[in-house]
Amino acid sequence: MKKLCSTLILSLLLTSFVATQAQSASKSKKSSKKKKQTTVAAATPAPTAAPVETAPQVARNNGIPREKLAIAYNTAKELYAAKQFDKAKDIFKKIATVATDSDISANSLYLYSQCAFRTEDYSACVRGLNVLSKRWPNAPIIKTGYVSRFCYFLINEISHLQTNWDYYRFKERTDETGNPVWKESVPPGFKIKRINFKLAFGLFKVLKRIEPTSNLTLDCKTKLDKMLNSPITMVWVDEKAPPNKYGHPADFFSVFSTVEKKDFSNVICERMFFDWKSEKFYQFLDMYDDVRNLKPRFIAKTKIPEDADPNAVLTTPSGVSAPPPPPGAPVTLPQAQQDPSIVLTLNKLFLISGYNPYEDSYTNLIESSPTDLNL
Numbered sequence: 001m002k003k004l005c006s007t008l009i010l011s012l013l014l015t016s017f018v019a020t021q022a023q024s025a026s027k028s029k030k031s032s033k034k035k036k037q038t039t040v041a042a043a044t045p046a047p048t049a050a051p052v053e054t055a056p057q058v059a060r061n062n063g064i065p066r067e068k069l070a071i072a073y074n075t076a077k078e079l080y081a082a083k084q085f086d087k088a089k090d091i092f093k094k095i096a097t098v099a100t101d102s103d104i105s106a107n108s109l110y111l112y113s114q115c116a117f118r119t120e121d122y123s124a125c126v127r128g129l130n131v132l133s134k135r136w137p138n139a140p141i142i143k144t145g146y147v148s149r150f151c152y153f154l155i156n157e158i159s160h161l162q163t164n165w166d167y168y169r170f171k172e173r174t175d176e177t178g179n180p181v182w183k184e185s186v187p188p189g190f191k192i193k194r195i196n197f198k199l200a201f202g203l204f205k206v207l208k209r210i211e212p213t214s215n216l217t218l219d220c221k222t223k224l225d226k227m228l229n230s231p232i233t234m235v236w237v238d239e240k241a242p243p244n245k246y247g248h249p250a251d252f253f254s255v256f257s258t259v260e261k262k263d264f265s266n267v268i269c270e271r272m273f274f275d276w277k278s279e280k281f282y283q284f285l286d287m288y289d290d291v292r293n294l295k296p297r298f299i300a301k302t303k304i305p306e307d308a309d310p311n312a313v314l315t316t317p318s319g320v321s322a323p324p325p326p327p328g329a330p331v332t333l334p335q336a337q338q339d340p341s342i343v344l345t346l347n348k349l350f351l352i353s354g355y356n357p358y359e360d361s362y363t364n365l366i367e368s369s370p371t372d373l374n375l
Contacts, residue, residue, distance in 0.1 A: 062098045069095055069104055080111060089115035089124075096131075106132060106139035110147065117154075122274060126202030133209045142210055151203040152216050158200040159223035161346075162193045165234040165272070196274045197346065200224060201357045228347040228357070234285070236268055236300040256287050264298055278353040284344040303342045 061069055076091035092112035099105040113128030129147060132139070141147060172183040186192055204224060207217050256264075265281035285300040340348060350356070354363040 061100050061104075064098055066101065066104075069099055069101075073104055073108065076108075076111070080115065083118075085115040085118045089119060089121075096128075102136050102139055106136040106141050109136075110141045114150075122196060122199040123202075126199065126206070129203065129206045133206050137210065148207060148211055148214075148216055151207040152220060155200050155203055155207075155220045155223060158196050159220075159227040161195065161227045161230045161232070163230050163232050165192070165232065165236065167192060167235070167271075168237045169271075170239040192271075194274055195272060195346075197227070197357055198273075198275055198360065200227075201360065205358070228350075229345050232302065232344045232346070234268075234300065234302045234344070236285075236298075238264075238267070238298040238300075239296070256289070261287055264300065268300065276355075278349065278355070280353045281349065283352060284341045284349065302344050 060066075072091055072095055076088045076095065079085075079088035079091070089112055092108045092115060096105055096108040096112055099108060109128050109132040113125045113132070116122070116124035116128060129151070132147070133142065136142070166186060168185040169182050170185065171180045173181045175181050184192065201224065204217075204220050207220060211217050261282035262279035264287060265279050265285075266277045268285075269277040269281055282300075284302060286303055287298070287300045290297050290299050341352075346357075355361075356363065
């Protein structure tokens with residue numbers, strides 16, 4: 001019995017010793033692992049935040065000293081006063097490109113547009129005022145009304161449309177390259193004036209941006225609408241340059257093809273408008289060949305309302321036959337549909353060409369219609 005107790009006590013002591021050793025080993029292992037993790041964490045660099053991109057700061061006047069810009073500006077003003085508009089325009093353009101000070105940049109843009117107008121660079125004139133009104137809408141040159149008065153003056157001048165074109169052009173001589181040099185002839189006291197509608201509508205866009213609800217802007221809109229709807233009459237005579245010394249083989253009997261009519265339309269537009277052509281112009285004109293004093297000529301004339309087809313079909317506005325009136329009701333005869341091309345207006349010409357003068361844009365990319373394809 002005594003021996004059994006001794007064995008039992010010994011086994012308990014051994015179990016306690018093994019448990020203590022295991023617990024000690026476990027603590028040592030955890031401590032070593034934790035120490036290893038700390039070492040690895042210390043060795044691994046902490047993640048850094050991604051650098052934030054900042055917009056580069058534009059230097060004042062793009063790094064050009066204001067004193068130099070002021071000297072260039074005064075030089076350009078002296079050239080402007082001396083009516084050397086080409087040289088002044090180049091300097092004003094360079095100043096407006098680099099200047100960030102509102103006074104120098106805005107004044108340079110305004111004077112640049114003035115120089116462009118006086119050198120007949122009308123598209124540059126409109127571009128300069130567009131940039132000015134967008135970039136510096138509160139500039140004194142705008143707030144004091146200089147830009148508005150300039151726009152109004154030109155729109156008022158251009159909108160007085162010349163509605164009677166009696167024009168004769170003939171070959172005077174041949175230049176060094178063999179191309180004909182044309183000479184114009186108009187009735188005495190009559191002066192052909194090109195229609196510069198692009199300038200008028202471009203300036204109206206500027207005026208609408210800076211003074212959208214002013215009486216000045218509304219008055220300009222009324223004038224432009226009147227210009228668009230004013231009837232235009234035309235008699236255009238253009239001598240043909242013969243292909244050789246024997247003239248044309250069919251001068252006394254010639255029929256215009258669609259291609260010739262389109263080419264002739266572009267020739268007329270080139271003389272009649274600034275920087276705008278339409279091959280559709282021929283649809284408003286009667287074109288034919290003629291020979292006077294053995295000289296072949298192209299002739300284009302606007303249509304006359306009396307030339308309307310007397311056998312035109314009488315239809316209702318909707319194109320559907322009207323029902324018979326009830327007994328006793330007054331009888332009204334339907335009106336004949338008039339050819340819309342009989343009366344030429346800019347509005348009709350722009351409409352058939354797919355052109356919007358207010359936005360200076362086209363609704364069609366290729367200026368052709370299905371009826372034009374039967375060449």
